[in-house]
Amino acid sequence: MATKKTALITGASTGLGEAFSRQAAISHDTILVARNEKKLKELAVQLKHQFGGKHEIIKADLTEKKDLEKVAKVLENEPELELLVNTAGFGTIGEFSNLEVETEISEIDLNISAVVRLSHAALQSMKKRNDGRIINISSMAGFLSAPYSATYAASKAFVKSFSEALYEENRTYGIYVQALCPGFTRTEFQQRANIDVSKIPDFLWMNADEVAQISLEEKQKPVLIPGVINQSGILMGSLMPEELRRNLTAKLMQSV
Template identity: 45%
Template sequence: MPASPDQGPSPVAGPPATGRTALVTGATAGIGAAFARRLAAEGHDLVLVARDAVRLTGFAEELSGRHGISVATLPADLSTDDGCAAVEQRLGADPPVDLLVNNAGISLNQPFLRSSVADETRLLRLNVHAVLRLTLAALPGMTARRHGAVINVSSVAGFGPVMPGSTYSASKAWVTNFSESVGQSVRPYGVRVMALCPGYTRTEFHQRAGINMSKMPRWIWLAADDVVAESLRDLRKGRLVSVPDWKYKLAVAALRVAPQRLVHAVTRDARGRIDRDGY
């Protein structure tokens, strides 16, 4: 339900309301939260989707109070059919959603041979299946209105097998290819679909997956707010794929042209290392 402005800070002067609504999944942390803050500051009304209802409500009240916009919350686990169905229903309702940001996703801190069907299925349902379902739910209305956009958050990891033993990069390769393909098909209707492919970004993502990133150099990290700002600029330019920051643009170019043996040699990942017995 919409957050009430009198439950949070007093509204402050900001840009006029756009009359447009954005729906953001995985909205309470990291890149999703950065999208919500940026879009709220630009005057968009919001529908925020995440699993943690308490955290979701608090964030909605903060944004509504600060920017004087309407913020609705939709607690849902997008790795389940019921969770996807709830968001699909909202995407088909009024007021129409003008921008869908499919940000929710997970990684696993284990190589494939140590994984389980349940864990791998959950990753695919969230990273792939939910993106497919919600994009398909949003696009018919957008194409009918001749207006709208979808941003599917992918990853630089999707441009090559850069995490040996992990299926995360494979799921993100699908998101990027899917977004490029669908984006081309809806362009004639005035609708944009774009894959956002950030590199390492300071969020809760790795911590939630139990991945220790303490040895990564500081220069490699991106700020979520910067990632969002560049992605929205690329969306307005009509790009099908957005790779924020020059160093990751270079990395993607290298992954596309470098010999596969070289790519495999320099992108080894600890999660893929197993002993001879596979344990």
């Protein structure tokens, strides 16, 4: 039997990461990364039962240098690595000067530094075989400066710009990098960010499985906005005068 290729997914314990893990497991062995060991173990058992193959877990806090290096080394030394999905991330909401600065720095560590370190590590393996994909989760927020979610939106703008540049550098090696820019997606994200979801209309939501599926099916786009509603939102935003866009974003972020 042919050896399966390997996918490593960060943030695999819930939400988009869990959805990516379930879909990747159809065709890949997986390495599931997050802090919640119990959830990772349960998912690995389910994947083995449903799809066969090898499903390993790594308990890691990716804001901790030691843990981040441990995951990076696994990527660098994995000969069959075909897919890396950098899903782990979180958001903060509120007036920047009133937020805990340690949490803001930690948000940068996870949303930016971990993505940079792990993308670099994955490319070392992928370039040996001239094959692979990296999906970095940005956000629709990556297209905006977002008052009352300043660090989060700036971190996602970094991920978008960084991934688009890596796409261009690596496509000639047969390695495709994607910045995935979802809008509101039903996961634990909003609860962790203390967002009041009751104010967000139903038609704006997507579910994690459909977002993961759209992302995995589209190999060649450096920046992918899933869903027509989200694509229309970005288009409308790009046509607005900057000041109006900033004011509307501020109002939206203050209302949730």
